[in-house]
Amino acid sequence: MRRVYNAAYALLEEQGINSIPIKVREIAEKLGIKVKVTDLGSEVSGVLLLDDNDPIIGVSNLEGPERQRFSIAHEIAHYRLHSKDVDVDQKMFVDKKNMKVMFRKQDFSQREFRREREANAFAAALLMPEQNLFEDVKAVYNDNPNLTDEKLIYELASLYEVSGLAMSYRLSNLGFV
Ligand SMILES: [Zn+2]
Numbered sequence: 001m002r003r004v005y006n007a008a009y010a011l012l013e014e015q016g017i018n019s020i021p022i023k024v025r026e027i028a029e030k031l032g033i034k035v036k037v038t039d040l041g042s043e044v045s046g047v048l049l050l051d052d053n054d055p056i057i058g059v060s061n062l063e064g065p066e067r068q069r070f071s072i073a074h075e076i077a078h079y080r081l082h083s084k085d086v087d088v089d090q091k092m093f094v095d096k097k098n099m100k101v102m103f104r105k106q107d108f109s110q111r112e113f114r115r116e117r118e119a120n121a122f123a124a125a126l127l128m129p130e131q132n133l134f135e136d137v138k139a140v141y142n143d144n145p146n147l148t149d150e151k152l153i154y155e156l157a158s159l160y161e162v163s164g165l166a167m168s169y170r171l172s173n174l175g176f177v
Contacts, residue, residue: 001123007080008125020136021129021161024072026059033079035072037061037076046071048078048093055079066163071095077122082115102135105111128160128170137176 015030022142028035033055038049040060045067047058057075059068078093095116115171133156140156157167171177 001118004077004081005119006123007032007131008077008122009129011076011080012129013122018129018132020072020132020159021069022129024069024076024127027126028072029157031055031076031079033057033076035059037068044094045097045099046075046095048075049067050079050083051092051095055083063162064165066157066161068177069127069161070166072165073123073126074119076126077119081118098099100153107122125171127162128167130174133160133170133174137171 011027012022015027017023017027026037027043032053035057036059036169038058038061040062042062045060047062049056049058057072057079059071063071072159075093080092136156136159140152140159153168153171154164156171157164160167162170168177
């Protein structure tokens with residue numbers, strides 16, 4: 001996933017962004033992607049529509065702001081990493097709320113599985129960049145690191161405007177927990 005993380009950091013650098021919380025909607029708009037919070041039904045959390053030169057990200061109005069931010073970051077990942085695959089003639093990415101359900105489906109191909117994992121990793125890196133997180137973990141936990149303390153995980157999560165779950169996965173992936 002290092003390649004994917006680096007792609008996220010490259011995008012932040014490209015746009016000169018280094019402060020928290022990451023303004024993910026602005027990132028999309030600077031890439032020329034319109035973002036709409038809209039009714040996507042009860043099962044879909046986010047979509048990326050690649051219509052000619054007018055890409056659109058749709059996020060569900062039923063989700064909370066943290067989930068919406070993650071969905072926007074996830075769709076930016078599809079745009080940056082997957083929309084220009086020469087062997088892919090895909091005009092639309094649709095993300096369901098419960099991806100685990102999708103993963104069990106037989107028709108969920110190996111490539112789609114990989115792409116979803118990459119989009120989630122990219123989104124996590126974009127919203128919770130390693131460098132910021134290392135500094136903030138040090139600041140929040142002081143000299144008494146207790147990374148199983150949920151209160152502290154939520155404190156970090158609210159700093160980054162991500163869900164507690166997303167933060168705790170990220171801390172775990174970076175080897176903090
Ligand atoms: Zn996806």
